[in-house]
Amino acid sequence: MDPMPRxxxxxxxxxxxxxxxxxxxxxxxxxxxxxxxRATLAQQGKWNHEDQQRExxxxxxxxxxxGINAVDRVVNDPAVDILGLLKVLAGQDLPKTGQVxxxxxxxxxxxxxLKTISALPAEQRVAYLRKVLSxxxxxxVFQVAFVEEDGPTMAAEQSCLLQIKDWARASDAxxxxxxx
Amino acid sequence: xxxxxxxxxxAQLLFIAVLILGLASAAAQxxxxxxxxxxxxxxxxxxxxxAIEEREQAVKDSEAKFxxxxxxxxxxxxxxxxxxxxxxxxxxxxxxxxxxAKSAAEKRLLEMATxxxxxxxxxxxxxxxxxxxxxxxxxxVRVTKEKKGYSxxxxxxxxxxxxxxxxxxxxxxxRHREVRxxxxxxxxxxxxxxxxxxxxxxxxxCQNLVKVREGGTAQDRNEYLxxxxxxxxxxxxxxxxxxxxxxxxxxxxxxVIHDEFGRITTRR
Numbered sequence: 031m032d033p034m035p036r037x038x039x040x041x042x043x044x045x046x047x048x049x050x051x052x053x054x055x056x057x058x059x060x061x062x063x064x065x066x067x068r069a070t071l072a073q074q075g076k077w078n079h080e081d082q083q084r085e086x087x088x089x090x091x092x093x094x095x096x097g098i099n100a101v102d103r104v105v106n107d108p109a110v111d112i113l114g115l116l117k118v119l120a121g122q123d124l125p126k127t128g129q130v131x132x133x134x135x136x137x138x139x140x141x142x143x144l145k146t147i148s149a150l151p152a153e154q155r156v157a158y159l160r161k162v163l164s165x166x167x168x169x170x171v172f173q174v175a176f177v178e179e180d181g182p183t184m185a186a187e188q189s190c191l192l193q194i195k196d197w198a199r200a201s202d203a204x205x206x207x208x209x210x
Numbered sequence: 211x212x213x214x215x216x217x218x219x220x221a222q223l224l225f226i227a228v229l230i231l232g233l234a235s236a237a238a239q240x241x242x243x244x245x246x247x248x249x250x251x252x253x254x255x256x257x258x259x260x261a262i263e264e265r266e267q268a269v270k271d272s273e274a275k276f277x278x279x280x281x282x283x284x285x286x287x288x289x290x291x292x293x294x295x296x297x298x299x300x301x302x303x304x305x306x307x308x309x310x311a312k313s314a315a316e317k318r319l320l321e322m323a324t325x326x327x328x329x330x331x332x333x334x335x336x337x338x339x340x341x342x343x344x345x346x347x348x349x350x351v352r353v354t355k356e357k358k359g360y361s362x363x364x365x366x367x368x369x370x371x372x373x374x375x376x377x378x379x380x381x382x383x384x385r386h387r388e389v390r391x392x393x394x395x396x397x398x399x400x401x402x403x404x405x406x407x408x409x410x411x412x413x414x415x416c417q418n419l420v421k422v423r424e425g426g427t428a429q430d431r432n433e434y435l436x437x438x439x440x441x442x443x444x445x446x447x448x449x450x451x452x453x454x455x456x457x458x459x460x461x462x463x464x465x466v467i468h469d470e471f472g473r474i475t476t477r478r
Contacts, residue, residue, distance in 0.1 A: 033221030044232025055243035095283035108295040137303040177378035188458040
């Protein structure tokens with residue numbers, strides 16, 4: 031029998047076995063890497079979720095240290111500047127259809143404009159002023175203007191606002207006398 | 211041994227040799243691949259461990275930072291730090307920190323501060339420039355040399371005073387309020403940036419252009435009706451801290467020479 035075909039078959043078989051071993055391990059390594067990538071991705075997703083929850087909880091904890099309600103938290107938070115504080119104070123418990131604008135001019139003149147469809151009665155204006163000015167130094171507020179849509183504006187100016195020494199305790203009559 | 215037998219034996223030997231070589235190469239290939247696979251597995255496991263360790267460290271660090279923030283927040287409330295920070299902010303605003311200049315009026319104040327320091331101009335020219343910059347467009351300004359310094363007079367046309375009614379209707383009271391504020395603003399700014407140039411007094415008036423038709427003629431004549439005139443003449447202007455002086459304070463200290471608005475303002 032001619033030995034050559036047997037020899038060639040053997041060489042081919044050897045090459046096939048080698049190629050199979052190489053291919054098999056290569057496939058195995060790729061699977062390992064893919065599994066690792068999937069696990070890393072899943073882990074990262076889980077960590078991101080944990081981070082978000084933790085951040086939320088931490089923000090709540092820090093906020094709780096600053097106060098029990100939203101206004102207290104802003105008043106006590108040193109990161110909130112004068113304009114930010116005024117925006118929160120001026121925007122709380124607005125009358126129906128009320129729109130508020132807060133701005134600053136000439137560096138130090140902070141103004142609040144409360145626009146309503148109809149003129150606010152005096153007691154509501156007094157209550158609004160008290161709510162805002164009892165939580166901030168009145169020297170920062172240049173004016174609080176009550177604007178009636180297409181109607182006249184009533185402005186409580188700084189010179190009047192400064193007449194009230196304690197905005198939390200002053201009587202309504204004293205505020206009305208000083209400001210309107 | 212016949213030559214045919216010899217050739218068969220040689221072929222047999224060659225076959226065995228190739229077989230051994232094939233098996234050896236397959237074994238070597240398996241060995242190398244197993245080693246590489248183990249290395250890869252170890253490397254991946256190490257990467258996972260490192261990532262977990264780094265994550266644990268990061269969580270630990272952020273927790274420590276959070277605890278510090280929490281303690282700081284508590285201390286901030288106890289110390290009343292928020293109001294201190296706002297006082298500092300207000301002081302920076304009074305000192306006209308350029309970082310806080312947002313509006314055109316604020317940028318104009320910064321420019322006026324630069325002009326107030328400009329020693330390339332003489333005092334009268336500096337005050338003239340400041341008065342122009344500090345008054346609304348179209349205003350007339352005059353700088354007069356006095357015994358002990360200078361006085362500035364500004365005449366502001368009513369039409370140059372813009373009033374933002376914020377959705378309301380502008381009436382005489384709003385106009386009066388705004389005019390008084392503009393007058394006080396001119397005075398305050400001129401003293402804030404011109405007191406060092408020897409400014410002693412500022413007088414500001416606001417006028418409205420009216421057309422007058424005299425009897426018997428068909429032509430209108432322009433007349434300026436002076437609505438308000440006020441003067442500020444502090445005893446020693448240089449001793450004031452004008453930077454912290456607000457328009458409200460100037461309104462309280464200026465002398466109103468006459469005010470026609472009082473006659474036409476309707477009572478609400």
